[in-house]
Amino acid sequence: MKQSALRRIITTDLPVLLIVLFAMAPFAWMILTSLTPTAVLSATGVSLSPLGWSLDNYVRLIEQTSFLKNMLDSLIIAAGTVVVGLIVSVTAAYAFSRFRFPGRKLLMLQFLLINMFPIVLLILPLFVLMRRFNILDTHFGLILANATVAIPFAVWMLTSYIGAIPKSLDEAAMTDGCSRLSALRKIVLPLTMPGIISTGIYIFITAWNEYLYALTLGGRNVRPVTVAIQTLIGEYQIEWGLLAAGAVVGAMPATILFLLVQRRLIGGLTQGAVKG
Amino acid sequence: MSRSNPSPVERRTLFSWHSERLLPYWLLAPAVVVTVVIVFMPMAQAVFTSFYDLILFRPNASKFVGFGNYVKLFNDPVFWTALWNTIIWIGLTVPLQMGLGLVAALLLNREFPWRGLARALIIIPWALPSVVIALMWRWIYDPNTGVLNDILIYLSIVQSAVPWLADPKVAIYAIIATLTWQGFPFFAVMILAGLQGIPRSQYEAASIDGASTWRQFVHITLPGIAPVLATAGLLRVIWVANSMDVIFVMTGGGPGYATHTLPLYAFVKARQNLDFGYGTAIAVTFTILLGAFVVLYLSRTMREVER
Secondary structure (H helix, E strand, O other), X not given: OHHHHHHHHHHHHHHHHHHHHHHHHHHHHHHHHHHOOHHHHHHHOOOOOHHHOOOHHHHHHHHHOOHHHHHHHHHHHHHHHHHHHHHHHHHHHHHHHHOOOOOHHHHHHHHHHHOOOOHHHHHHHHHHHHHHOOOOOOHHHHHHHHHHHHHHHHHHHHHHHHHOOOHHHHHHHHXXXXXXXXXHHHHHXXXXXXXXXXXXXXXXXXXXXXXXXXXXXXXXXXXXXXXXXXXXXXXXXXXXXXXXXXXXXXXXXHHHHHHHHHHHHHHHHHHHHHHO | OOOOOOOHXXXXXXXXXXXXXXXXXXXXXXXXXXXXXHHHHHHHHHHHHOOEEOEOOOHHHOEEOOOHHHHHHHOOHHHHHHHHHHHHHHHHHHHHHHHHHHHHHHHHOOOOOOHHHHHHHHOHHHHOOHHHHHHHHHHHHOOOOOHHHHHHXXXXXXXXXXXXXXXXXXXXXXXXXXXXXXXXXXHHHHHHHHHHOOOHHHHHHHHHOOXXXXXXXXXXXXXXXXXXXXXXXXXXXXXHHHOOHHHHHHOOOOOOOOOOOHHHHHHHHHHHOXXXXXXXXXXXXXXXXXXXXXXXXHHHHHHHHHO
């Protein structure tokens, strides 16, 4: 018995530990860097002992840079993308999963294809278009840009979630006198809620982490954290301590959300791929 | 929805035979309209722009040049460098991510007490913003104060500090290593889901027949996860091909053109030189190449998987 436990530790626990360390080490290193005061960092390098740690970099980050305002920008954009993405996708997904109509396959294919388009192909014309309509460097513009990724993704996820709910349920509601739309609102929406929430969270994380659109279509008035972190390099000479603090704070919301919902999220994401 | 609260009479007419047939189109309209406006119109515009000589700050000087930009592209040595880099970039990153993901998934599929925790922690790289990842690794790779050189010198693997991102021969591989790190959790999670779909009875039957672990892996595990590998592999090829943000932040495409990939080249052209005509021509070419690859891949793997 004891020997089999030892065997398990050598063949399973240790290798897993190695992979977990590999996955976590860079970010852990970033956290250590952010906790080391700049003077110490340039003199003796990253401090490994808790005695050398301080929140100095975080204090400077909040006091001397506009990081909190940048966080707010990111929050508005990510939340806005979730709202836009979900609202237009829920009804579309309902249509795909409940109706058979001419053009259905083609329209579904369209949403799949959009997922594949290189962002660089869209970013340049979007810049030109948004400049013409004067929505460059606004929250609205960046929400629209992020929706290019969010909508096709949400349509596909929600179609599979709604497809998993038995048709007979909304048909029963309709024989009881509900219209299609109220059957959608009263029966399908509540049952799909877990799926809608995970899709929303995934959109939020993606929009929060998005960088190229934010850099190109925003940047001055509206500066999400991903862009702000990088400007920490430019505004000062490379100050790795401050930069690391910005990176840790900027990555926190998405990472925490992700850890909270990872089980369900991954269930939803892998479902489709494993099936087909 | 514009038609909230219709009276019962109205409702009956709205949802008569005709409207019931139109209803799916109404339901789809918002999503379709929005995607047409923010995806298909810009795309059409991109194709259109690629036939023009358009420098952004001189919009009046723009003129139609037909396939001029594409001819220029064909004769542009940087284009060929970038194309080659893109091939290396995809050709190394995706298999490395897949290999490491497979190992991680096989390990996570075993029974051990802290399995749930390990699974959650392994995914962390996937949740981090790519800017953070790029800056983090720049810090690790830093030639003077980076921890990687410190460790390698301490272990006497290298004699002197390696300028990971400043050496044109090494830079692209250093970035590939970073992207491998970022992307392997995705494969691990996908493959793990595939592994859990393989019935345990198959392994039991095989071990009764005396099949070795390796033979079980080759004849049960691999065929079992082949569809997942095919799907996840394709998704990753598209994603890795497009992901230029990590390269952009780590090296900006340099030193020289050593880490330029096609999308990055298009982006840099448009962003720094404001040469939108040429930039979009590169982007369109890249999209066509990627699309061709996807079609080829789909037609081949579908046949393989079905066999």
